[in-house]
Amino acid sequence: MHSKTRTSTARRLKTPIPERVEALDWEHIAAELDTQGCATVRGMLTPAECAGLAELYGGDDTVFRSRVVMARHGFGKGEYKYFAYPLPDSVSVLRTALYPRLAPIANRWNETLGIDVRFPEAHAAFVERCHEAGQTRPTPLLLRYVEGDYNCLHQDLYGEHVFPLQVAFLLSAPGDDFTGGEFVLTEQRPRMQSRAEVVPLGQGDGVVFPVHHRPVKGTRGHYRVNMRHGVSRLRSGQRHTLGIIFHDAR
Numbered sequence: 415m416h417s418k419t420r421t422s423t424a425r426r427l428k429t430p431i432p433e434r435v436e437a438l439d440w441e442h443i444a445a446e447l448d449t450q451g452c453a454t455v456r457g458m459l460t461p462a463e464c465a466g467l468a469e470l471y472g473g474d475d476t477v478f479r480s481r482v483v484m485a486r487h488g489f490g491k492g493e494y495k496y497f498a499y500p501l502p503d504s505v506s507v508l509r510t511a512l513y514p515r516l517a518p519i520a521n522r523w524n525e526t527l528g529i530d531v532r533f534p535e536a537h538a539a540f541v542e543r544c545h546e547a548g549q550t551r552p553t554p555l556l557l558r559y560v561e562g563d564y565n566c567l568h569q570d571l572y573g574e575h576v577f578p579l580q581v582a583f584l585l586s587a588p589g590d591d592f593t594g595g596e597f598v599l600t601e602q603r604p605r606m607q608s609r610a611e612v613v614p615l616g617q618g619d620g621v622v623f624p625v626h627h628r629p630v631k632g633t634r635g636h637y638r639v640n641m642r643h644g645v646s647r648l649r650s651g652q653r654h655t656l657g658i659i660f661h662d663a664r
């Protein structure tokens with residue numbers, strides 16, 4: 415990494431999370447999402463913030479509404495816990511601050527795909543829409559993987575209302591805390607073979623990716639590709655992630 419990048423990252427980390435979100439290059443993120451189907455945001459959380467969030471996993475269970483052991487459902491191996499409302503401050507702030515930057519991308523994608531749904535400017539208004547439809551349970555989650563664990567390719571759909579983008583933050587340090595355990599995205603294109611993308615992440619980095627589909631520009635306009643995400647097998651150590659999903663669950 416260039417020293418210039420390092421300095422500006424460090425400076426950004428002293429600032430509150432909403433300002434860090436504002437400081438990101440959203441034009442670049444939108445362009446990456448359009449062309450590649452995902453975008454990484456580097457150094458969004460400090461190592462201390464990552465450790466604080468990861469520590470919640472083994473702590474007081476009143477922070478969470480439920481725990482899922484993936485092997486019991488055929489989801490893979492490993493486990494995760496959904497946060498309860500009220501969400502921890504940093505999780506709530508991330509969700510609220512990221513949403514208004516992603517909503518215009520989501521609206522543009524829906525327009526491109528000929529889908530009528532439009533998303534309001536503020537997350538509170540979208541959550542209200544979810545709640546009115548009976549989707550009242552919070553979806554932000556902490557995941558934990560140990561050696562041999564993995565997360566099968568999936569889509570985080572929890573009801574009729576779906577916000578089309580989500581963000582996952584890596585809380586552990588690759589190489590130091592764990593090996594293997596790579597974030598994987600696949601694109602299933604109509605009448606074509608699937609394409610896989612491995613997304614390299616450092617501790618505190620986030621990846622923005624589609625929940626279920628995205629528009630891809632073809633020779634005759636745009637077409638819809640089906641997206642799935644998962645995590646490859648952990649070769650050693652322990653890996654924690656924070657998942658931010660913007661729609662609530664039934």
Ligand SMILES: O=C(O)CCC(=O)C(=O)O
Binds near residue numbers: 557570582643644655
């Ligand atoms: O652990 C990961 O990197 C994937 C997390 C995930 O599936 C999600 O955030 O929805």
Ligand SMILES: [Fe+2]
Binds near residue numbers: 569570643657
């Ligand atoms: Fe997921």
